[in-house]
Amino acid sequence: MVGWRRVRSASQVIWLVAVLGFAARFAWRHADELAALDLAARWGTWALALALLLGAKILISLMVHASWRAAGADLGLIQAAYTYNMSQLPKYIPGGIWPYVSRVEMARARDLEMPRIWRGLALETAMLLGGAVALAALALDASSLLPALGIRAGGAWIGVVRVGALACLAAGLAVAAVRVPHRAALARAGLLSLGAWALLALSFLAVVQALAGGGAVSGEAAGVPPLTSVSLAGLFAFAWIVGFVAVFSPAGIGVREVILGVGLAGLGGPAVVAAIVVGHRLLYLVADALCALAAVVFLRPGHR
Numbered sequence: 001m002v003g004w005r006r007v008r009s010a011s012q013v014i015w016l017v018a019v020l021g022f023a024a025r026f027a028w029r030h031a032d033e034l035a036a037l038d039l040a041a042r043w044g045t046w047a048l049a050l051a052l053l054l055g056a057k058i059l060i061s062l063m064v065h066a067s068w069r070a071a072g073a074d075l076g077l078i079q080a081a082y083t084y085n086m087s088q089l090p091k092y093i094p095g096g097i098w099p100y101v102s103r104v105e106m107a108r109a110r111d112l113e114m115p116r117i118w119r120g121l122a123l124e125t126a127m128l129l130g131g132a133v134a135l136a137a138l139a140l141d142a143s144s145l146l147p148a149l150g151i152r153a154g155g156a157w158i159g160v161v162r163v164g165a166l167a168c169l170a171a172g173l174a175v176a177a178v179r180v181p182h183r184a185a186l187a188r189a190g191l192l193s194l195g196a197w198a199l200l201a202l203s204f205l206a207v208v209q210a211l212a213g214g215g216a217v218s219g220e221a222a223g224v225p226p227l228t229s230v231s232l233a234g235l236f237a238f239a240w241i242v243g244f245v246a247v248f249s250p251a252g253i254g255v256r257e258v259i260l261g262v263g264l265a266g267l268g269g270p271a272v273v274a275a276i277v278v279g280h281r282l283l284y285l286v287a288d289a290l291c292a293l294a295a296v297v298f299l300r301p302g303h304r
Contacts, residue, residue, distance in 0.1 A: 011248040012094035019254035026274060033271035037211070039279065045210035046283065052203035053287040059196035060128065061085060061291075066189035067124040072181045073116035075107065082299035083107065085291040091251045092285070123176065123189070129244065130169055131193030132237045135201065137165040139234030200240075201233035207280050208232055212267040235263040257281060 027034065065080035075083060087103045100121060107117045142158045173190065180186050239259035243252020260277040267273060 008247055009094050012250050015248050015254060016094060016250065022254075023278075026270075030271045030274070033269065034275065037271060037275055039211075039275060042210050045206055046279070049203040049206045049280065050283050050287060052199045052206065053283055054290065056196045056199035056203070057085070057287055057291045059192050059199065063127055063189050063192035063196060064124050066185045066192060067127050068120035070176075070180045070182045070185035070189055071116065071119040071123045073107070073112050073120040075112075075120070078299050082295045085288075085295040085299075088288040089292050092253070094250050123180070123186075126172065126176070127189045127193045128196075129241070130172065130190070131197040132241050132244075133165055133169050134194065135197045135237035136234050136241060137162050137169075139201075139230045140238050141228070141231035141234065197237060198233075201236050203283070204236045204280050205229055205232050207276050207283075208264070208267070211272055211276050211279075212264070235260065239263070253281070 061081035061084050062077075064084045065075065065077045068075050068080055083103050087100075103121060104114075104117055107120070112120075142161075173186075176186060177183050239256045240252065242259050243249060243256035246252060246255040249255045257277040261273050264273045264276060267276075
């Protein structure tokens with residue numbers, strides 16, 4: 001186990017160095033195009049996207065509480081929100097386990113037994129991932145993404161994968177509903193996850209619409225299949241899923257951006273696409289930092 005952690009940490013360090021190197025090279029080559037975007041003039045869009053991200057974070061905090069309650073390990077709403085938001089910044093550190101280590105330690109401080117803690121963490125993660133899978137399966141326009149990735153798949157196969165993903169998700173929920181002690185909390189967690197993913201997708205869509213423009217978003221200028229608001233939401237969820245399972249990348253850095261960049265190719269040039277995917281990632285980081293700060297100021301145990 002220790003050997004695996006070291007290999008994973010080393011791979012994440014190497015990956016981050018490679019990502020930073022590519023970003024520096026890209027910024028150097030496209031400096032004039034990036035400067036011409038005048039990103040500061042779109043402060044209203046950035047503020048809206050950040051507000052939507054913060055709203056999603058609130059719903060995720062509520063989802064974490066409902067998930068742990070469903071698993072029979074009720075942290076309490078304030079403690080659940082504090083534990084979740086304080087554990088988000090460490091996810092950017094190579095190693096990939098720090099958010100979970102911090103949550104385990106904070107849960108142990110509440111005198112919860114380790115089996116319950118692991119059940120709470122597992123259900124919380126499953127709920128968040130399940131929301132992303134549901135959104136991607138329902139909304140992703142694979143006909144425009146797969147060819148760009150060099151994957152040739154017919155519509156029938158895409159349909160089979162879509163139905164299979166939803167079937168697996170439904171089966172998992174059915175099994176969980178039988179085994180968890182609080183089914184109402186499980187249903188609440190599922191609805192909160194879907195709501196959070198709707199806000200996350202809307203925040204990404206706001207940035208795309210502002211930077212790429214209506215005509216470019218439709219794909220007409222690039223000669224690619226139309227990218228509707230629904231398909232953009234599915235693209236964002238799919239990119240998050242791939243980044244989540246990419247163990248060599250902390251917080252999916254680089255992986256998520258590559259998927260989004262491929263899906264948005266042709267919507268205004270490399271500089272516009274880079275501004276969209278990197279800008280939204282930075283907003284996500286700001287949202288994590290603001291939520292952690294709010295947790296320290298308003299939710300910290302003993303300071304209420």
